[in-house]
Amino acid sequence: MSALDQFLRWLDLAGIAVFAASGALVASRKRMDAVGFVVVAAVTGLGGGTLRDLLLGRTPVLWLRAPEPLAVCAAAALLVFFTAHLVESRFRALLWADAVGLALFAVTGAELALISGADPWAAALLGVVSACFGGIVRDVICDEVPLILRREIYLTAAGAGAAAFVLLRVAGGAGRGAAVAAGVAVAFGIRGAALLRGWSLPPYRARPGRAYPEDDDGAGGRGR
C-alpha cells in the first residue's frame, strides 16, 4: 500500500470517527444507554460507506472486511458517553462533527468511485451520497428532523467539495494529495460558513403543504 493509499485510509477512518461522534451526541440527547451510543455511532459512521460499497458492488462491505472501522466507532461512542457532559452545547458539537465528516466523506467517496472506474459525474454524486447517508439514517432512527431538511446549506457543500476534487483529478490532472486537500477545504469551508453565518439557499416561497387530508382516520397519522 502506497503512502497515499495509507493517507486516504486514515482520512476515511477520521471521517468515520467524527460521524460516529455526531451519532453518539444524538444518543446523548436521547439519553440512551452505552449500547445505544455504540449502535447509533456505528450506524452514522458506517452508513455512508456501506451504501457506497453496496451501490458500487464492493461486497462484503467495508466493516466486514476489516475491524478498524467498527473499533473506531465504538471508541468514539464511549469517548462521547463519558465526556459529553463537559460540552456546553452538544447540538453545536454535533453540527461541527457532522460538518467535518461531511467534508471528508465527500472526497473519499468520490475517490473510491473513481478508483472503481466510475464516470467523473457519478464519482462526484457518490461522494455526496457517502457524505450524507450516515447522517440521514442517524436522524431517521433517532426520530430527529434530518439535518438535510434544515435550512442551512448542507448537500451543496458536499457536492461542491466532491466536484472540486473530481475536477482537479480528472480535468485538472492535479496530484491526489492536492486534490484531496482542495476538495475537503471546499466542502468544509462552505458548510462551516453556512453554520457560522446561517447561509441558506432561497427556499420555495409558496404556501406550505397542508397536512395530508384524512389523517384523522386513526391509522397512525402523526399529529400535525
Add this chain to the structure above:
Amino acid sequence: MSALDQFLRWLDLAGIAVFAASGALVASRKRMDAVGFVVVAAVTGLGGGTLRDLLLGRTPVLWLRAPEPLAVCAAAALLVFFTAHLVESRFRALLWADAVGLALFAVTGAELALISGADPWAAALLGVVSACFGGIVRDVICDEVPLILRREIYLTAAGAGAAAFVLLRVAGGAGRGAAVAAGVAVAFGIRGAALLRGWSLPPYRARPGRAYPEDDDGAGGRGR
C-alpha cells in the same frame, strides 16, 4: 438495442420523471430550497430502481451506469420548483404523479427481473418493490405519513399490474408491448379508481393499538 428495449428504456425514464416530480411536490410542501428539490426528487425517482438493482445484484446501480436517470430527476425537480405555484392542489398533483410512476415501475421492475432470470412470482414481487420503495423513502425522509399506510388501495394496484404483466408474458405468451401496456393499464386503472372513488380494502376492525407503554420516559417518544 432493439426498438422494444428502447421503448422500455423510455418507459423507465418516464416513471423516474413522474416519481421525481412527486418528490419535488413534497419538497414544495416542505418549502425546501432548490437543492432539496433535486435531492428529494432524485431519491424518489431513483430509489425503487436502486433497490431493484441491489436486490438482483446488478451493480453499479442504474444511476452510476448512465447520466440520463439523474438528469431526468434534476429536470423534473427544477420544473416543479418554478411551476408548483400554478398548481391548485399540489397534494392532488402529487397523488396522480405517484400513481403514474407506480404503474410504470411495477411493470418495468417485473420485466427487468424476468430478463435477469428471476422466477415469475419473484418478478412480480420485485415489480411491486420497485414501484413502492421510492415513495416510501420520500415520505420517510420528508417526515410525512407514508402513502402506503393510507387507506386507499396502493400496493394492491402495483401488485395487480405486475402480476398481469408477468402472467401475460410467461403463461399467456403475449408480446412484450401488449403485456407492458396491459400491466400499466391494470395498475394505473386500479390506483386511479381508488383515488377517484376512495376505494379501499376493509381494514382490520379491532381496537387500534395504544401508544407503546412507557413512552413518557423522555427517551424521545413521539407525542401521540
Add this chain to the structure above:
Amino acid sequence: MSALDQFLRWLDLAGIAVFAASGALVASRKRMDAVGFVVVAAVTGLGGGTLRDLLLGRTPVLWLRAPEPLAVCAAAALLVFFTAHLVESRFRALLWADAVGLALFAVTGAELALISGADPWAAALLGVVSACFGGIVRDVICDEVPLILRREIYLTAAGAGAAAFVLLRVAGGAGRGAAVAAGVAVAFGIRGAALLRGWSLPPYRARPGRAYPEDDDGAGGRGR
C-alpha cells in the same frame, strides 16, 4: 443438503415467521387492511435477511431465490389478521414474537456469515444486524418509536447470543447444533428477562437534548 443444513433452514424460516407475526401485530395496531398486513409482515420478516445478503454480496437475495420465505410471511400475516382480536395484549404478543425472532436471527445470521467466510467478530456483528434490522424498518415505516430506542436491553441480547454462538463454533470447537442451541438460549434468555423484569442498562444521565433550534420555521419540524 445435510440434516443440519435442513435444520438451520427451518430455524431461519421460524425466525421469519415470528418476525412476520410481530409486523402483522403492528399492522393490527394501525388498523391496516389485509394487504398492509402482508406487506409489513414481509418487510419485518425478510428485512434482516435481505440486508445480511446485501452486505455479504449474496444476490439475488433470499426471497428472490426461493418462494418459502415470502409464503411464510404471508401465512403469518393472514393468521394474525384473523386471530389478533383473540389476543389480550397485542403489544405484549408483539414484544415476545420479536424476542423469539431476535434470538433466532442473531444465530442464523452469524452462522451464514461464518459459512460465507467472514471473520468471527464480523460474523457476530452480522448476526446482530440481521436480528435487528427487520424490526427497525417495521417501526420506521409504521411510524412507531423503534424498539431499539426503548429502555429495555435489546441489542445487547442479540449481541450476546451471536457472540456465544461464534465463540463456541470458532474457539470452543463445539458442534453446530449445540452452538446454535446455546446462542439462541443466551439471546432469548437475556431479552426475555429484560422484558419480564424491566432490565435495562444505565442510560446517559445528563440533561436530554432540547429540540433542534429553529424548528419553528414551518419546514416540517415535528412538534416536540
